[in-house]
Amino acid sequence: MCDYTITLQNTADEAQIETLLDLTFGQERKSRPSYTFRADVSAVPDLSFSVRSSSSSCSSGKLLGTLRFWPVLIGGETALLLGPLAVQPDLQGKGIGKALVTHGMNEAKKMGYRLCFVVGExxxxAPYGFELAKPLGFDMPVPVSAEKFQVLSLQSDAFLALPKGFISPWESVYESQAAREI
Structure with missing residues (x-):
């Protein structure tokens, strides 16, 4: 197993990330509903992560995985959409994805986010606490499987305190971050 480091993504990572996403999900990934939903929206910079090998036995510096979170709105509240999460195929099942999700959730909680959505398996x-979103009153304006659309409360009162309905993409992550600081 490779030793690795989780860092914030930077522009130099972009080409390698796109290659990994194509390898993991195929080039048709961009036509999937979750991709079209967040088209023309920037990921939250402080919640966009790369995992790189930090050991010489595993091509030091090699991109091993990636995870991004995207700003969404539910009512007037900023929330997050997790994904895509991708790990090099030969390293899947070795805990890298789990480390990324755990790290990302912890950072999102520190930043004060209350809800996180995902379209995934x-x-x-489920082991992270995600629940089916539609039975809780949440939906997406694009067709997604009810079994894959999930939500996680990052704060104990989020399900009770927040409005329900359709989530929508928030075009400006900088507006999103500024609103969080008010």
Whole structure:
């Protein structure tokens, strides 16, 4: 197993990330509903992570995985959409994805976010506390599987305190971050 370091993404990572995403999800990924939903929206810079090898036995500096969070609105509240999460195929199942999700959730909590949504496999995300979103009153304006659309309360009161309905993309992450600081 490779030793690795989780860092914030930078512009130099972009080409390698796109290659990894194509390898993991295929080039048709950009036509999927979760991609079209966040088209023309920037990921939250402080919640966009790369995992790189830090050991010489595993090509030091090699991109091993990536995770981004995107700003969404529910009512007037800023929330997050997790994804895509990608790990090099030969390293899947070795804890890198789990480390990324755990790290990302911890950072999102520190930043004060109260809800996080994901369109993903229930068996993978349920151990983090994700629940089916539609039965809780949340929906997306694009067609997604009810079994894959999930939500996690990052703060104990979030499900009770927040409005329900459709989530929508927030075009300006900088507006999002500024609103969080008010």
């Amino acid at each position: 229930q068996p993978y995300y």
